[in-house]
Amino acid sequence: MRVALDAMGGDHAPAATVAGALVAARRHGIEVVLVGREDVVGAELARRGPLPAGVRVVNASETIAMAEHPAQAVRAKRDASIVVGMGLLKRGEADAFVSAGNTGAAMAAALLALGRSRGVERPAIAGLLPTVSGGVTLALDIGANADCRASHLLQFAQMGAAYMEHALHVARPRVGLLNIGAEPTKGSALAQEAYALLSASPLNFVGNVEGQDLTRGLADVLVTDGFTGNIALKTGEGVVETLTRELRAALTSRWYYRPPAFLLKPAFRAFRKRFDYSEYGGAPLLGVDGVVLIAHGRSDAGAIAASVRAAAEAARSGMLEAIRDVFAAEASGRPASGITTHH
Amino acid sequence: MRVALDAMGGDHAPAATVAGALVAARRHGIEVVLVGREDVVGAELARRGPLPAGVRVVNASETIAMAEHPAQAVRAKRDASIVVGMGLLKRGEADAFVSAGNTGAAMAAALLALGRSRGVERPAIAGLLPTVSGGVTLALDIGANADCRASHLLQFAQMGAAYMEHALHVARPRVGLLNIGAEPTKGSALAQEAYALLSASPLNFVGNVEGQDLTRGLADVLVTDGFTGNIALKTGEGVVETLTRELRAALTSRWYYRPPAFLLKPAFRAFRKRFDYSEYGGAPLLGVDGVVLIAHGRSDAGAIAASVRAAAEAARSGMLEAIRDVFAAEASGRPASGITTHH
Numbered sequence: 001m002r003v004a005l006d007a008m009g010g011d012h013a014p015a016a017t018v019a020g021a022l023v024a025a026r027r028h029g030i031e032v033v034l035v036g037r038e039d040v041v042g043a044e045l046a047r048r049g050p051l052p053a054g055v056r057v058v059n060a061s062e063t064i065a066m067a068e069h070p071a072q073a074v075r076a077k078r079d080a081s082i083v084v085g086m087g088l089l090k091r092g093e094a095d096a097f098v099s100a101g102n103t104g105a106a107m108a109a110a111l112l113a114l115g116r117s118r119g120v121e122r123p124a125i126a127g128l129l130p131t132v133s134g135g136v137t138l139a140l141d142i143g144a145n146a147d148c149r150a151s152h153l154l155q156f157a158q159m160g161a162a163y164m165e166h167a168l169h170v171a172r173p174r175v176g177l178l179n180i181g182a183e184p185t186k187g188s189a190l191a192q193e194a195y196a197l198l199s200a201s202p203l204n205f206v207g208n209v210e211g212q213d214l215t216r217g218l219a220d221v222l223v224t225d226g227f228t229g230n231i232a233l234k235t236g237e238g239v240v241e242t243l244t245r246e247l248r249a250a251l252t253s254r255w256y257y258r259p260p261a262f263l264l265k266p267a268f269r270a271f272r273k274r275f276d277y278s279e280y281g282g283a284p285l286l287g288v289d290g291v292v293l294i295a296h297g298r299s300d301a302g303a304i305a306a307s308v309r310a311a312a313e314a315a316r317s318g319m320l321e322a323i324r325d326v327f328a329a330e331a332s333g334r335p336a337s338g339i340t341t342h343h
Numbered sequence: 344m345r346v347a348l349d350a351m352g353g354d355h356a357p358a359a360t361v362a363g364a365l366v367a368a369r370r371h372g373i374e375v376v377l378v379g380r381e382d383v384v385g386a387e388l389a390r391r392g393p394l395p396a397g398v399r400v401v402n403a404s405e406t407i408a409m410a411e412h413p414a415q416a417v418r419a420k421r422d423a424s425i426v427v428g429m430g431l432l433k434r435g436e437a438d439a440f441v442s443a444g445n446t447g448a449a450m451a452a453a454l455l456a457l458g459r460s461r462g463v464e465r466p467a468i469a470g471l472l473p474t475v476s477g478g479v480t481l482a483l484d485i486g487a488n489a490d491c492r493a494s495h496l497l498q499f500a501q502m503g504a505a506y507m508e509h510a511l512h513v514a515r516p517r518v519g520l521l522n523i524g525a526e527p528t529k530g531s532a533l534a535q536e537a538y539a540l541l542s543a544s545p546l547n548f549v550g551n552v553e554g555q556d557l558t559r560g561l562a563d564v565l566v567t568d569g570f571t572g573n574i575a576l577k578t579g580e581g582v583v584e585t586l587t588r589e590l591r592a593a594l595t596s597r598w599y600y601r602p603p604a605f606l607l608k609p610a611f612r613a614f615r616k617r618f619d620y621s622e623y624g625g626a627p628l629l630g631v632d633g634v635v636l637i638a639h640g641r642s643d644a645g646a647i648a649a650s651v652r653a654a655a656e657a658a659r660s661g662m663l664e665a666i667r668d669v670f671a672a673e674a675s676g677r678p679a680s681g682i683t684t685h686h
Contacts, residue, residue, distance in 0.1 A: 180486060180570055180573040180574060188570045212580050216585075233554065234553055236582045242475055243582075247590075264607070270593050271593040
């Protein structure tokens with residue numbers, strides 16, 4: 001598998017992206033195409049010794065910053081690393097693309113270069129949430145579509161189920177609807193309508209999931225509009241950060257806490273690792289016609305390597321073909337059996 | 344101040360409610376009217392020694408359970424503790440009402456008995472969130488209105504600002520809009536429209552607040568629709584619970600963690616206290632024409648006493664009159680100066 005990697009994307013690029021590419025190539029045997037400024041990437045590579053087989057550089061003279069307006073930046077900067085990387089994917093010169101950069105720009109560039117898979121109304125950004133059981137829940141949409149119709153939510157469920165089944169090997173994924181009550185009649189007009197569509201679909205729909213249960217692993221796929229999903233996800237991230245900081249403050253508030261806190265270091269480390277975004281390999285863009293993963297902006301080399309590996313696995317898994325099949329089957333009137341009944 | 348308290352509401356009623364009432368009366372000198380089944384409440388009181396001055400019981404033969412349909416239960420059970428308590432408030436026999444029971448039923452009963460303050464389109468449930476700075480943010484709506492218009496969000500901001508200014512003595516409260524980006528053009532159609540209304544209002548509007556900043560104290564009042572607000576709040580609660588549980592699991596995973604963990608107990612206690620809902624006195628219903636606070640369903644006696652005290656302070660503060668003034672001023676075309684300019 002050949003994975004194109006945006007060498008310029010993320011808070012710690014290019015050091016973290018270049019180092020992550022080397023880990024992915026050396027440890028996991030993945031071919032990595034580093035896309036970015038040849039001089040900058042070349043200098044980073046040179047610092048890190050001989051180039052392993054399977055790592056190469058494709059030049060892209062421009063970069064899109066985190067704060068730039070996604071669609072405008074993609075239109076204006078045709079030689080940006082995100083745009084060039086999507087081009088490699090489009091032309092079949094890479095099997096997947098990973099960026100830790102501007103998510104909106106990645107979505108805009110993907111739509112421009114790859115387009116939507118046939119029958120998809122709205123591509124979505126999906127995020128993997130760690131759950132108490134040690135598993136993960138794929139939540140979507142987490143930010144691409146602030147205003148949604150119920151039919152969009154049904155498609156998010158179909159795409160999410162295909163991803164979990166193929167890329168993460170979850171048989172007959174349980175689909176939940178993020179809502180503010182357990183009963184079918186609870187929630188906004190959108191949520192009630194989506195509940196009806198999901199109930200009537202052949203998906204393994206397990207009903208509403210409330211905010212307090214987000215981390216309880218009640219569903220493999222959790223469907224919501226991009227406004228609510230983004231706020232829920234970021235609220236969770238913010239609370240984890242706040243709690244971690246307050247815990248550290250409490251444990252360093254007295255000098256005599258230091259020795260016992262030191263003895264507990266491995267326990268704290270295990271605790272933090274459970275909620276570490278970098279363990280979960282990035283957020284797939286679902287519904288665009290190619291395998292694209294967005295790594296966390298704060299990714300270090302390990303997180304980048306994990307995302308590159310997840311992208312290679314997703315490309316190998318046939319998840320893209322499965323998504324194409326769902327909507328092709330729908331268009332031709334056949335049931336979307338590829339997703340839900342072959343187990 | 345006389346506070347009516349739903350003796351039958353909450354997971355630990357009537358033990359926690361009766362004990363909480365006694366604390367509020369003895370320690371804070373508040374007159375408390377316990378509303379509930381006379382036999383049950385009487386037995387609880389008898390167990391706890393002589394009745395302090397200022398505590399009395401008003402009989403209500405029925406109770407509304409947490410899982411009951413709010414509006415139906417309120418219509419069917421005219422002698423339910425929540426309904427009888429609202430009646431006391433309506434007739435001026437109490438200055439405020441507190442329940443740790445069914446929030447929806449409390450809202451339905453309040454609307455039936457008290458109605459809305461003049462000019463209020465939609466009453467809201469407001470919740471106090473702990474923030475890193477040691478302060479609080481009042482978020483509303485957190486569940487009464489799943490579908491909102493921008494004009495509702497503007498009113499939530501006006502009511503929330505009046506509450507924070509009067510009941511919590513925050514001068515010129517900063518109002519934020521929960522949204523998925525910092526710029527005015529970000530978010531759903533609803534969020535963009537609400538942004539424009541808030542910007543044009545005389546409120547101290549500080550712009551959008553994103554999910555990850557919910558606990559950072561960037562605003563004193565945080566406005567959102569009841570669907571998003573409920574999910575954000577409950578996601579936060581769920582993550583706090585999950586993290587606390589996982590931390591405990593990590594710290595008890597090896598026998599040799601026990602002694603150092605024991606030495607750190609006071610630090611863990613201080614940490615937990617920072618995120619303890621019971622410190623924050625309950626969620627006000629804003630826009631109904633009376634002072635009504637909803638305590639957390641899991642309230643213990645201390646949390647009940649804190650809510651009774653917060654209700655007495657809210658009634659004393661003139662926050663209800665301030666809310667009436669805002670909308671009366673609007674109706675008559677005067678600027679809502681009571682809220683925003685007298686500092």
